[in-house]
Amino acid sequence: MGLSERIDKAVTDAVAIGQGGVAPRQLSTALSYATTPGGARIRPTILTSVAMACGDDQPEITDAAAAALELIHCASLVHDDLPCFDDAEFRRGKPSVHRAYSEPLAVLTGDSLIVLAFEVLARVAHLDPMRSAQLVLTLARQTGMPGGICAGQGWESEPAVDLGAYHRSKTGALFVAATQMGAIAAGQDAEDWEELGARIGEAFQVADDLRDALYDSETLGKPAGQDDLHGRPNAVAQLGVEGAIKRLTDILSGAIASIPSCPGEAALAHMVRMQAERLTPVVSPAAKQA
């Protein structure tokens, strides 16, 4: 089984836990709708790659961690798309959850996915209770308040924004969760892996800014120009297109340099390089002048 099949199976198995037995049908199908199609599954891919680089001695724990992280990411997309936030009509090329179902069901889908993420982690406690608890703690910190993605979204309601804290929590948090949870799942110390996650998060933010500025809604599969529209800070506005692309390359070199010494170091560096290529937008000469 390849890496992407492994991750898709982990996510599908996790979602099935939330759909077992007697359950309200629409909310049940919305859990699948919100978590498919998988797209790049970039966060669980990083998580599983780190775990494999560290030996992956408990693959069932790794799979639970990967699924839990992806569920949180999907939950955040469902809630971010709500009318009171981005009011997004489309996500991943299909109607957003509140458009396809309803606003109440979108709120509940996000809530249920958040809860399911922690359930999935608790279910592997019999294999190693301390790893399970550390995974719950790490995921919670990078998801909630004061430093997780909820905080990141919360900064957008503030009149004065701490830009460092905003980017760290809004985009960086789940990448830090990815590298740290990968290490924890394989029985390693999480601290050593924070920098790699933070740098991948920065790179992702710059790449997202580039895509938001350069691509149209159809290519993105979601509304374009949202940063301009909502007055959100953006690396392209700050550095221009070429400057932002140079920043992206520099950050990724730093990310690779930060990988802690581990059995699968070379393979992990290769994975980060591949994600980097995927992240970097194809820029036309005309756009570079923009």
Add this chain to the structure above:
Amino acid sequence: MGLSERIDKAVTDAVAIGQGGVAPRQLSTALSYATTPGGARIRPTILTSVAMACGDDQPEITDAAAAALELIHCASLVHDDLPCFDDAEFRRGKPSVHRAYSEPLAVLTGDSLIVLAFEVLARVAHLDPMRSAQLVLTLARQTGMPGGICAGQGWESEPAVDLGAYHRSKTGALFVAATQMGAIAAGQDAEDWEELGARIGEAFQVADDLRDALYDSETLGKPAGQDDLHGRPNAVAQLGVEGAIKRLTDILSGAIASIPSCPGEAALAHMVRMQAERLTPVVSPAAKQA
């Protein structure tokens, strides 16, 4: 320190975790706003009473469990009050979170409280990792899909409702969580404690139906007549006022009879009787004819 001070302190300490360091100010204050004033704190009171009846050998774990359960309950109130659900103007005698802050901040407050609940449980894993994991698992099951309060709310979007599953998940789930988590926190088997929680949940549902039918908005501190308005099933509509009061008394007798043998059995029975008195509405002769 009395029981209610102990629980208030546990909740306040838990909320403070979500407010530490650099955090967006409004979302940070909304976490306190949504969790105070405490009101009856009935779920954590039951949880702590069960733990004490079982010996309460790890009070720090009991406090974490009580706080986590209350955070989930408060999160559910914030999300249930949203315009797309009950559109409630008031809660506990003050404006609901989306009225006092904004709709985005209300969504994020609920999300953050859910996540914080699981963080609080993971933070006591060093004392006993298996108890911590079992608490996470039990709370997640009674909160999410397919059998928790999210499922309960999800049933309200279905054209055909499984009434048993609806009441079990909508109201019963967090009372089952209360008794089971109390037992787990004190190192006891959760299964034996399910029936007590389920029966208290049924009693609470009938009591809530009575209050919804008999009291005005000012007394309730939230909109009255919501069941009629939303066409939700209600014990008073089914049995009349006197029938519903008799049902309430019967259920509570069954609850007390179901208490497993434990060192603090008598004190726990006393607590359930006290909660019962608090639950039973004062009914005027005129209302009895309604």
